[in-house]
Amino acid sequence: MNVLREEIQMLRQKDVNFLSNEINSRLESLYTMAFLLSEDINIQQLRHIHLLKNDFDRNTEKLRLLEKMRMLNVSGRWDTQYSVFAPENGNFVSTNSNAVYDMEELKRIITPSWELKKIKYGGILQDRFVRHVVQPRSSIKSIEKAGLIVETSFPTAFLVKELDAFKIGGKGDTFLYNPKYDPITNRTVDMKFVHKLLSLIKDINLSTYQSQEISVGSENFMLSVARIPSLGWFLIDYVPMEQTIAPIEQSRNLFYGSVTLLLILSLLAGFLLYRNVQKPIGVLIRNVDRLKNGDYSTRISFNPKNEFTFLFDKFNQMALEIEQLIETVYIEKIRNREAKLKQLQSQINPHFLYNCFALILSLTRLGKKQSVIDMTFHLSKYYRYTTRIDSMSATIAEEIALIENYLTIQEYHISHLSYTIEMPEEMLNLHVPRLLLQPIVENAIIHGIEQFVGDGMVSVHSIQDDTSYIIIIENNGIPMTNEQLAALQLGDSRIEISGHALDNIQQRLKLQFGEQAGIVFKHREGGGTVVTMSWPKNNKGSH
Template identity: 45%
Template sequence: MSLRVNTFTKVMGLIVMLLIPIIVLYWFSNRTSLDVVMNEVEKSMYKDLSYFAAKTDETASQLAKSGLIISEDINVRNLEFIEIASLYEQTDEKLRVNDKLRLINASSAWDTTISIYAPATKTFVSTNTYLEYNASLVDSNYSRVWKYTNIVAPYYRGQPRFVRFITEPFDSTARKAGLIVEVSFAADELVKALDRFKQGGKGDASFVSEDYQILSVKDSDKELQSALLSHVELKSLSQRQYERVKLDGVEYTVSSVWMPELGWYLFDYLPIDDVVRPITTNSLLFYISIFFLLIGSTIAAYVLYTNVQVPIRELVRGVKKLKKGEYPKLNVFRPNNEFHFLLVSFNDMAAQIETLIQNVYLETIRSRDANLKQLQSQINPHFLYNCFTLIRSLTRLGKKESVMDLALHLSRYYRYTTRSEKQAAFLREELDLVQSYLAIQSMNVQDLRFSIEVPEAMAELELPRLILQPLVENAVIHGIEPVGDGDIRITGSQNDRYNIISVTDNGIGVSDEKLQQLRQQMSMPPTEDKGCALWNTRQRMLLQFGQEAGLRILKRDEGGVAVELYWPNEPDSVREAAASIAAAAEAHANSRKLKEE
């Protein structure tokens, strides 16, 4: 499990988890603010647009009413009968009508032209003295409502105008009317009004006819207006007040107002980005701040990780190795804090523990060496005492040859046991010793028979010295001697786990109670009044091979007793470890001898 993933990632995850609600709340608040601002701007835009459209339509309506008032004026109506008056009266009447027209024209906010024509008397009066009556223009432009036309008198230099006719009496054609009143104003008057409206910061408004003719100021973006108009339907738009249109990745809010007097739409648009730019700028600054805050938090978390978590991880790694029996030297970081002291102290502690364990290890080897020598010294006198007793008996009987054979076997035995440079021996050496011992015992017990059957594969196995002799001795003394006749058999076997050496006899055997006592004696240290052969043998096996080795006593169904030595079938690594321990013990013993010398 990686501490870096667990700690550093958790810290970063906690920071992100704290930032996410802030970002979400800010985004929701920002979105709400944008919607509120846009709704207010759109309502304000439509309100201003409606007001401007109403004022424009009202001006056009006033002009139309002025034309109607003129058509009903008594002096103007007299133009239908002016031919019966004298020339002076005709001139005076025309001047009087002209003054009224000029007075009405002066009250208008727009540059307006009012003309009156009486077809019956061919009389023509206009506020523009340069105009002359043109019947074809009247016929082509004739309309009872305001009409946008490019067909104008030469005086207007082809500039478009809005024209409206009032006939008296009413007729659908100008030719049948008794009196014709023409009211017109230049389309530039609407453009000028748009320019004033735009100077007030009201977007880029324009007038649009039902057939999508556009009147706009000179610096307006006509291509953008046309593109936006192609995406909306003016009639439905004027009913919804405003809607949003996305064009080339840019979102616009568009609005339209119908002007029933002029018969045109007042259209305006506004880029949403222009309206919400201060809010989006603040949002961008907020997100940039959050980004740098995240970077700063990451750096802070990394610094915390390197100055706290890395030393902790190093300490944990050292503790784990210490539990495995390793004594590592940790990397000492220099964060100028308490961890430097902890790491240095841990290294010192590990070195001290390693030194102490080595000392304890050497002391254990010394203790083990001493125990083996003590146990061996306890066995050697026991066998020697028996041999001296046998020599005494044979000498008393005068068996000189037997004494010589006994002395030969005894010399071989002690030549083997006095080789104390090694505490272990090969199994074949132990078997040779046992064979010499049984040869000696066969001199004491005439009907003693023995056999040794051990596989060659076990001959090179190592055992503690004199480990078999006490077992064979017990078989002879306690099993065969009481009856004076019997067989002793020594066999060896192996399985996947253990090596086994068995010493069996067909002597008097043991009772169950006696067998239980022997097993108890094996597990308890000897006392002054009790022997120690079995306990010594078992202890030596435990010291040599560990807790899996030992000694067991079995009662045979056919009579007699079987005693088995067993020890684990060690792998090479265990053998090498045991060899290294023995070598260390031997080296330590040699160094101690040199010091004593």
């Protein structure tokens, strides 16, 4: 509040200074007009008007001078009286039609600066401020010898009007003060209070006084003082501080109250927004994340009792439908896998079985009893495994046993065939789709080794790194063409491996291990083909 008080004092002092400067400027303007009259050549003619031949000419000249003097009042706000005296011949001209030439009265009121005098005006004694311009100036003390005297005067009523206009809209009062005279005030001022205030400041040097607070009785007032240099009076303004500060304090309190109310309403709105919007959105986001992570059984039980209730009901309905759809699709996939496996098992090459029976017959005729026993044993194990449908997956150990039986049988057919199988023990118990390796090995025999001239070799081995399991099946037989490799690599469903479509094997591998699993075909250095089968370690389907 101290800063506010200082700001009010500064603004009020500016207003008082402005009024003081305005009055001073008007007084200076009046004096300038009087001085210009004293220097005017036409006005100077009053000194020689007695030389005119007759009274008519003299009166005509006086009227012309009077008209010129009245023109000065037209341009000003104050109805100022101008009088021009020529003591040498006793002539004078005045804008006051009731004025008379009285040298003794002129001597009484003569003054080179503005002073308050009691002057008869229209037969009535008035308090008027008066100032004279004497030509030449040296005759100011003996005016009867002066060539020309210009008198300018105005009543105190004009200053009262200025003070009344200044008070409009204000809360204090303003008055003019000179220790030699009674104060000049506006029409509504409390004179008792003014005299009481003057008694408090009578010993203060008002010329150096700055706007500040003063106590009058039990009440504080803001007192502002400005001197009017041309007049020699002080313009004093006083404003009750409580009346000035009260509306500001009321506005301040209203502002603080409004801010507090807005803060409370904001907190309430924030709480309602959190409870009715943010919290339900958070619940919805968490359940959507659970749904995204595969928890299709998630449901929203929270009931905010607003529009979100409808949204949550629709979410629960959607989650239920998704769960049912997933279960349906999953069951369909299992059935599809089972159907594909049964189809694969039914597609076992019958020519292989016929060739085996023909070979057994030949071995029997040759009396190779042990060979017949061994071949029959491997053939029975081979078909027992391929025709079993109780499980969709098998361990790598079971798959290796299957291809060992198959390759042993093929050794009876192809005398120049040999094979090697190397598989680390930690991979033997891994689960893979059934009949995953045998079709690829069979393809290597039929297309790579069977028509190959020379010793044929089939190798099955594995490697592994930090992220994947890898099984490599390679042969040194007849290599595939670049077009065949490209078609196989693109997964062309028209390309068959031992009667089984490649995309069947690829799909079963990806179905169990994900999209990162797959088969790669490429040429083997030195001839033949290399098939690389891989799947990620972190997939739950590999355990």
